[in-house]
Amino acid sequence: MKKKPNLIFALRDDDVSYFTSAINYQEFLDTYVKEHSLISGVITAQKGKPCMAIPQKYWNTNLNYPIKENHAILNLLSILETTGNFFPAIHGYEHSYDVFGNTWIPELQQKNAHLNLRINIEKAEELFLDLFRNPLKLFIPPSNSLSPKCASFLFSRSYTLFNYPGLKRNSRNTIKGTFYRILRAYSIKFNKRDLLKPYNENKDSICYNSVSLLGLDSQLKLQKIADYCSSNNYPFILALHNWELDHYKIGGIGTFGETLLDILNFLGENYQIVRFIPKAKSILEKI
Numbered sequence: 001m002k003k004k005p006n007l008i009f010a011l012r013d014d015d016v017s018y019f020t021s022a023i024n025y026q027e028f029l030d031t032y033v034k035e036h037s038l039i040s041g042v043i044t045a046q047k048g049k050p051c052m053a054i055p056q057k058y059w060n061t062n063l064n065y066p067i068k069e070n071h072a073i074l075n076l077l078s079i080l081e082t083t084g085n086f087f088p089a090i091h092g093y094e095h096s097y098d099v100f101g102n103t104w105i106p107e108l109q110q111k112n113a114h115l116n117l118r119i120n121i122e123k124a125e126e127l128f129l130d131l132f133r134n135p136l137k138l139f140i141p142p143s144n145s146l147s148p149k150c151a152s153f154l155f156s157r158s159y160t161l162f163n164y165p166g167l168k169r170n171s172r173n174t175i176k177g178t179f180y181r182i183l184r185a186y187s188i189k190f191n192k193r194d195l196l197k198p199y200n201e202n203k204d205s206i207c208y209n210s211v212s213l214l215g216l217d218s219q220l221k222l223q224k225i226a227d228y229c230s231s232n233n234y235p236f237i238l239a240l241h242n243w244e245l246d247h248y249k250i251g252g253i254g255t256f257g258e259t260l261l262d263i264l265n266f267l268g269e270n271y272q273i274v275r276f277i278p279k280a281k282s283i284l285e286k287i
Contacts, residue, residue, distance in 0.1 A: 007226055007267060008235040010276035012162060012210050013242050014041035014091055014140060015053040018065035020242075022072035028242045029080075032260055037276040039162065039237070040077070041091030041140040043067065044124045049096045053243050064094055067127070074131060081132050085275055088128065088135060089162065092142035093120035108146035117150050121157065125283050136280040138162070151177075160206045160280035163239070177201050184209075193225055196234045198279075206279050210239035213260060222263060226271060235276045238263070 011033055016025070029038075046054060048061030058065070068074065080086040093116070098105040108117065128135035137159045144163045146154075154161065184195040194209045201207060216222050216238075229236040238260075245257035267273060 004270060004272045005230045006233075006274050007230045007271035008233065008274045008276050009267060009271075010037035010039055010087075010235060010237050012039040012041070012140070012237050012239040014239070015043060015095070015241050015243065016040050016067070016073065016077070016091070017043040017046040017053065017095070018067045018070045019046060019054045019058075020067075020070065020073050022070075022076045025073060025076060025242065028245070032245070032257070032264065035085065035275075036264075036273070037085045037087065038080075039087045039089055039138065039140075039276075039278070040080075041089050042077070042124075042128075043091050043095045043142075044093045044120065044127055047094035047096035050099065051095065051097070053095075053241065078131055087138060087278055088132060089138035089140045090121070090124045090128070091140045093117075093124060095142045097143075106143035106145045108141055108150045113147055114149035114153055117153055121154075128283055135283045136160070136278065137283055138278060138280050155202045155205045158205055158281045158285075160208070160278060162208050162237070163210050180207075192221075193228075196225070196229055196236070197232070198234065208235060208237055208278065210237040213238060213240040213256060213263075216259070216263060219266065222266060223270075226267060230271060236267075237276065 013028070045064040045066045048054070048058040048063045048065065050059045077086075077088060081088070092107045094107060096107055098110050107113065110116075125135075137157065139154055139159045140162045141150075151161075180195070180199055180201065187193060187195045194211070196209060196211075198206050198208050211225055216225075226236055228234070240256070240260065245260060246255055248255050249259065
């Protein structure tokens with residue numbers, strides 16, 4: 001029997017917050033995650049503004065809802081750390097938007113975002129240090145978007161970023177950053193996929209791009225990406241939101257959860273899955 005090629009793989013789930021049900025999250029773990037590596041984007045204090053991840057009745061409260069008040073989800077997350085395949089990441093502080101007509105401005109693109117980030121990162125790190133034994137410096141920009149000043153600050157703190165943006169919303173202000181922005185644009189235009197090679201924008205911080213579940217609309221595309229990652233020993237990081245898995249896809253043909261199961265089954269049948277372990281510094285380390 002032919003040996004299956006190795007594939008470094010992980011699921012990246014965003015939007016774990018005060019509003020996340022521990023029961024529903026356990027079901028997500030049991031149904032989809034199982035033995036796979038999981039990068040979990042934790043929102044420290046979700047704000048009550050329009051957002052699909054929170055109940056609509058909270059959309060206009062403009063209040064912050066700290067995840068530390070959801071004891072059930074915190075207990076579950078702390079248990080997950082003992083599995084060895086769970087990697088919590090800071091996913092912004094309040095993951096809110098400023099809405100002006102049809103324009104939605106995400107948290108780290110808003111006015112004075114870099115000043116707020118300096119305060120909020122301390123609060124998030126404090127939460128992680130209380131909750132986890134050795135949390136890593138992992139950051140998922142809310143809405144995959146942040147300003148150049150926010151990016152520079154996170155790199156100065158030696159954070160590893162997932163989906164560091166910069167194509168439609170320029171977050172680069174360095175020569176090396178501009179170089180990778182060009183590489184990503186080239187890959188998207190000619191290879192029809194984002195740059196999957198991990199890369200450094202400074203000597204301490206690594207950037208990992210992800211493949212969106214919503215964008216995997218054919219098995220051919222899935223196989224091309226998986227083959228490319230496998231042959232180059234790059235990680236295949238599949239990005240999703242646990243709360244969207246029950247939603248039906250456009251056209252009403254199946255749910256996103258059913259698509260995810262099909263993807264996981266295909267990868268398991270055709271590749272030897274290797275757990276992804278992110279390269280990152282510990283929050284316990286001094287800057």
